[in-house]
């Protein structure tokens with residue numbers, strides 16, 4: 001049983017088929033890169049996995065159970081976390097509070113407990129805060145903790161968003177163009193962090209990029225999406241030599 | 253009982269014409285700037301009050317009073333967008349809605365300061381007359397509503413489809429950024445559209461002034477009927493607004509007669525609530541809700 | 545010594561002495577301010593924290609007031625025992641007002657729907673005279689507890705003060721927890737909130753219910769304060785007053801709700817002889833605040849000293 005099993009998944013917007021009968025599986029401990037030109041349907045595929053767009057055909061199973069009829073928060077609660085192509089942070093919250101928001105389901109304070117100010121509620125909040133600070137520290141950005149998310153630099157925002165998605169140790173992480181807007185050294189650093197996470201935590205990462213060069217070294221499997229169809233899937237070097245890919249995408 | 257039905261349809265359609273006009277004027281503002289003008293009802297009623305002021309206080313005849321009123325509301329709409337909406341157009345939705353609400357309130361307050369709790373009646377431009385045909389009665393007012401609104405619809409259709417202005421507006425309904433890229437002065441056009449929208453609404457208000465006693469709170473009455481028409485027709489749909497208005501007009505009469513007079517008051521509230529619960533996109537609107 | 549937010553406790557303590565300093569009419573106005581502190585705090589939950597434009601607040605206020613009055617007049621329950629039930633009825637109305645949100649209705653759709661809901665409520669106060677006294681209104685008998693009658697403004701003041709303190713403390717605890725964070729995350733980006741496993745629908749219901757509960761209690765206090773309810777009290781002038789309180793005070797700020805209530809409540813009393821003046825003035829004031837001070841006066845206070853900075857007041 002694979003961690004994530006997608007079978008014949010399609011997403012339609014009105015008459016337009018953004019994702020067309022895509023099937024693949026993802027296993028723990030692997031990085032899959034999903035590349036393809038703008039408008040290929042990469043983000044739409046993520047939305048379908050995350051439950052934000054309904055499937056018009058096909059199934060998505062996670063840890064063996066179908067998830068394509070669940071709502072986004074239910075899917076997230078099961079351990080599928082994602083970042084957004086643009087602006088997924090809560091600008092009015094600090095970086096720390098953003099992480100705390102990511103930990104929402106891990107802070108077991110009840111409404112009644114909060115009202116009465118019970119010790120359990122206070123401890124829950126405190127533990128959450130401690131964990132959030134530790135995560136920021138681990139990613140090397142403890143100094144941004146108390147700044148408003150909207151005031152952070154682009155690179156810092158990306159990092160905070162990834163930390164937030166990781167906070168609950170999800171088995172599957174979907175990163176939508178995390179490297180966009182980063183300077184090359186920062187980008188290399190980010191790829192290293194992703195690699196390390198996958199190895200240490202044994203999670204699966206699916207990573208969207210639109211440029212093939214950035215992901216060659218980081219991914220175990222490369223998938224190419226074009227016009228909503230998965231036209232290639234395999235080890236990066238192999239896919240790079242694939243004729244169809246060259247024509248459809250690289251030879252653009 | 254059933255023999256009443258043709259009569260109800262006729263008077264329902266006549267009043268529905270006014271709702272349609274008001275809903276249409278709100279839809280135009282919405283399509284152009286994606287701002288829902290929560291103050292629109294008060295501006296609509298301001299149209300009737302302006303006619304009242306020009307006729308009673310300035311002692312002008314009806315026609316010049318009407319034209320001045322429409323011009324005044326055009327100017328007001330233009331300035332409203334230029335001075336208050338445009339500066340915050342990229343801000344949060346809440347601010348935009350609050351702005352429109354606040355301005356509606358300020359207008360209503362001005363009216364109340366002047367007229368207090370007295371009911372005012374707009375002077376009639378013509379004597380009421382009745383026409384009988386096929387077992388139904390139509391008042392001259394109702395005929396006026398139908399004629400004026402149908403003429404306005406035809407004129408706006410022609411303007412939209414045949415003139416350069418109309419084509420630019422249509423382009424802007426599609427995408428504001430695209431419009432600015434091809435060198436259209438988006439701000440100016442939106443100012444103009446707000447002017448036109450307010451003037452159109454005011455025309456509806458003047459006609460309402462024929463059948464309603466004016467009071468400052470009539471603005472909300474009007475606003476909710478406009479909203480009901482837009483919601484039923486589908487938010488943002490121009491023909492939806494018109495068809496929605498006609499349906500609301502007829503529903504009010506039919507339910508008010510056959511079920512309970514209460515429906516004359518509450519049909520529009522119920523339509524809003526039921527449509528948004530059952531089919532939020534209305535008859536002709538785009539997909540309007542979020543998957544949660 | 546470092547100043548902490550516990551100094552705010554000095555406020556209610558100092559207020560204990562207030563009745564010694566004011567005459568009964570001013571005491572009435574002070575009591576009215578306390579009512580509106582509760583209303584502002586409740587309204588701000590939905591508008592300032594959840595970030596939704598909802599017009600249902602006056603409905604909650606009216607429902608709470610009428611619930612209290614109807615329980616006392618029809619069922620003979622003393623006012624004391626109707627405060628919490630009035631809040632519960634308000635919370636039920638809040639749940640009802642959030643149903644469209646569960647169906648995915650947002651933004652101005654929600655605004656229009658709640659506007660219709662509010663107007664429908666006002667219509668029903670007039671059209672159900674058997675319960676509400678119709679347009680004649682409903683007289684609320686003075687509250688009594690074991691022979692002690694809550695009649696003078698001073699007595700009401702002390703009771704209200706206790707209610708206000710309890711509500712402010714309770715709401716601040718909720719807003720500063722993961723629940724308040726969930727509200728704010730929904731306000732900022734609902735899609736991202738759901739992706740963080742925040743059950744957004746449930747928090748919509750919670751915010752509306754909480755708001756309805758608090759504002760319903762405000763309504764109950766109002767019924768006890770004025771002693772006579774009439775439908776006109778719950779019209780759109782009432783709504784602009786609520787909006788003015790939270791906008792001028794500061795959207796999303798607890799300090800702001802209190803500040804707004806103190807500054808705004810007294811003004812209608814001053815302009816009673818010029819109908820329309822309130823609407824005009826509040827309209828203009830809100831326009832000015834939106835253009836020049838979008839976070840309200842609380843954001844100015846926060847600059848004076850950080851203790852005024854609500855945890856969730858985001859303007860430095």
Ligand SMILES: Nc1ncnc2c1ncn2[C@@H]1O[C@H](COP(=O)(O)OP(=O)(O)O)[C@@H](O)[C@H]1O
Nearest residue numbers: 013016018036037038039040041042043044045
């Ligand atoms: N909400 C939407 N409504 C209609 N069309 C959409 C929507 N989202 C995406 N599309 C269309 O679907 C196609 C795929 O988009 P997307 O998944 O964002 O591509 P990518 O992320 O690969 O750049 C594009 O043609 C885009 O225009």
Ligand SMILES: [Mg+2]
Nearest residue numbers: 042043044085
């Ligand atoms: Mg994309």
